[in-house]
Amino acid sequence: MGDGASEGKRELVERLQELELRQVRMFARSRSLPLLSTTLTIQQLKVLVVLSIDGDMPTHELAERVGTGVATLTGIVDRLAARTLVYRREDPSDRRVRRVDLTDEGYALIGDLWGVGQQRNRAALSTLDIDTLRALAKGLEALCDALEKTADTSESPEEP
Template identity: 40%
Template sequence: MQKDPDGETAGDAVADEDKDRLIAQIMETQRRLQYLFAHDRSNPLFDAHLTMPQLKILLMLAAGGGASGQELQRFMGVSLATVTGIVDRLVAHDLVERHEDPNDRRVRRVMLTPHGRQTVERIIMAGAERQARVLCRMSAADLGVVLRATELLVGAAEADAAAERAGENLR
């Protein structure tokens, strides 16, 4: 098979087009699924009475286990004073607490309280009951396909997260 100046064969270009088409179809299907589940997810978001910056901080803390004010500042892209105000409000609502960093007493680490963890869990898991009902409508064979696809997706997401932490970028 002949290669073009970039070293690709005509088959490579077709495979890339197929891959791009499949990715677009998966993204559209996922978008439709998100809309179908959206109303189940909205209740805990509205019940929590959180601003978007507060929600972002809670989600970051849930993913990372805790952060310093400077880490939150970098993540949010706002001033340290702004982060302090957001964290103060989260502390007042018993969603986060500040602790002295064991490695540096000058640094205060922000961590979720049990109530904060429960709030984040409710938001993340919203719609799980409906998702289980939807899955119950599927055959065992189809559930096996969904399980395998989900495992592949999680594996790719974990690899992407590891590459991001290592400073790599695929695109």
């Protein structure tokens, strides 16, 4: 790729990153009220988010994903269970293992936290014409594919 094309690509990547940050800021504003009104700790929110994305899992795996020890996680899960946001159960294949999952109330809370931004995004998308929506869908599909490919590699992607 020539220097002009490389420079053009670099500028486009920078522009897309600026637009992504702008979008994140707008979503953060629209999502902030439910998030700011919660009395959950950051660690508790992390547990809820991990479970909402990956579903039920053994406590040792959840502790690793959240970045804490199993003993610390036990206290976090105890407090979330007391609020009926998560529940524990035995692993059917190994009774020594305890699994943790969200309750319906836990899923509802996560839905409330994410829902505000999704509603705003849907409203904004509905104002766009069909050609713009098709182009946006094509671009986002390509970005998702690239993110999936780079997530599988431990190396950081090359600069454009």
